[in-house]
Amino acid sequence: MSVVHYAFAGGDTGSWTVVHQMTVVGEPLAAVTRLSMDAAPAGSGPSVRWVLRGFTSNVRYAERSELSALRSRQQGLGRANARCAALIPIRKNAAWWALAQDERRAIFEEQSRHTAIGLRYLPAIARQLHHCRDLGEPFDFLTWFEFAAADRPAFDDLVAALRDTAEWRYVERETELRLERHD
Amino acid sequence: MSVVHYAFAGGDTGSWTVVHQMTVVGEPLAAVTRLSMDAAPAGSGPSVRWVLRGFTSNVRYAERSELSALRSRQQGLGRANARCAALIPIRKNAAWWALAQDERRAIFEEQSRHTAIGLRYLPAIARQLHHCRDLGEPFDFLTWFEFAAADRPAFDDLVAALRDTAEWRYVERETELRLERHD
Numbered sequence: 100m101s102v103v104h105y106a107f108a109g110g111d112t113g114s115w116t117v118v119h120q121m122t123v124v125g126e127p128l129a130a131v132t133r134l135s136m137d138a139a140p141a142g143s144g145p146s147v148r149w150v151l152r153g154f155t156s157n158v159r160y161a162e163r164s165e166l167s168a169l170r171s172r173q174q175g176l177g178r179a180n181a182r183c184a185a186l187i188p189i190r191k192n193a194a195w196w197a198l199a200q201d202e203r204r205a206i207f208e209e210q211s212r213h214t215a216i217g218l219r220y221l222p223a224i225a226r227q228l229h230h231c232r233d234l235g236e237p238f239d240f241l242t243w244f245e246f247a248a249a250d251r252p253a254f255d256d257l258v259a260a261l262r263d264t265a266e267w268r269y270v271e272r273e274t275e276l277r278l279e280r281h282d
Numbered sequence: 283m284s285v286v287h288y289a290f291a292g293g294d295t296g297s298w299t300v301v302h303q304m305t306v307v308g309e310p311l312a313a314v315t316r317l318s319m320d321a322a323p324a325g326s327g328p329s330v331r332w333v334l335r336g337f338t339s340n341v342r343y344a345e346r347s348e349l350s351a352l353r354s355r356q357q358g359l360g361r362a363n364a365r366c367a368a369l370i371p372i373r374k375n376a377a378w379w380a381l382a383q384d385e386r387r388a389i390f391e392e393q394s395r396h397t398a399i400g401l402r403y404l405p406a407i408a409r410q411l412h413h414c415r416d417l418g419e420p421f422d423f424l425t426w427f428e429f430a431a432a433d434r435p436a437f438d439d440l441v442a443a444l445r446d447t448a449e450w451r452y453v454e455r456e457t458e459l460r461l462e463r464h465d
Contacts, residue, residue: 101379102415102416102418104418154416156415156416157379157380158382158383159342159383160383161382161383162382162383162384162385163381163382163384163385165382166382196284196340197340198346199341199344199345199346199348199349200341200342200343200344200345200387201345201346202345202346204383230416232285232339233285233337233339233413233416235285235287
């Protein structure tokens with residue numbers, strides 16, 4: 100996975116319409132009506148309320164068997180029928196980041212089945228992880244999901260399953276934006 | 283480990299004098315006579331030939347037992363008698379970054395004993411890893427070492443041992459700068 104930087108700009112312009120914005124835990128993110136996602140740097144301007152920056156990178160937890168399973172089942176972003184999306188920015192607490200690699204891996208997968216849960220919803224729910232903690236951003240990760248309108252209930256199940264895990268006890272800030280595309 | 287950004291600026295100013303600069307593999311880095319290391323952003327200016335940026339971050343491979351061993355033995359940077367230093371920028375190839383986490387871990391530690399080798403030289407050879415691949419920098423890692431003049435032979439042994447590992451077969455660009463401080 101090559102490193103590509105993106106910027107998610109919330110405001111009143113952008114090709115994605117915010118249909119719902121919800122604070123799950125921690126400090127809220129200012130409410131916006133539209134969102135754009137572009138290769139960084141993002142355009143700023145009076146119509147932009149906030150910009151969240153992140154980058155795609157190499158996998159940090161997935162083992163070979165998991166990576167092969169993911170790659171054999173996942174489809175790309177931008178599918179014609181995937182007119183629904185979600186952006187879920189999260190920040191984990193200091194206790195998470197102080198853990199060793201084997202401790203984080205055990206919570207992430209052996210206890211929480213993070214990859215296994217995501218796999219159940221492939222290829223319907225496409226997903227792209229963006230890292231941002233190392234940029235000094237207010238969140239650690241921005242996860243972007245795309246799916247067809249008919250798969251909204253599956254997406255609801257997916258996020259509910261993840262939030263019910265041991266891993267999520269380390270999440271200290273989380274916001275969810277549900278989006279639709281009409282272009 | 284909290285995220286802190288640093289900039290290493292090579293040129294003809296800075297508190298570290300370059301006593302030797304060597305290209306190990308790949309494209310050379312322009313020769314400089316002095317180096318400064320500062321919290322980013324670095325000062326630029328006519329005396330600066332290049333700036334390499336990186337950040338400290340959470341551990342990516344070390345397991346709990348290794349992390350505990352490292353922490354019980356390591357000393358900080360800036361020790362009064364540690365007037366020698368080295369900066370080793372490296373870039374790994376695309377094959378490395380395409381590996382899954384368990385594959386990289388197996389090469390890094392079970393095959394190459396990366397952490398075990400470093401431990402042998404603690405506390406004499408202090409070490410700080412800076413990540414930079416995710417910033418789109420020309421290198422993936424900048425490793426900074428500090429040691430007393432009497433420990434130069436130990437440092438030579440350490441880098442020779444690392445370069446003789448399976449992990450190092452993935453290194454496609456590497457430069458070594460040996461430095462001394464006289465302030």
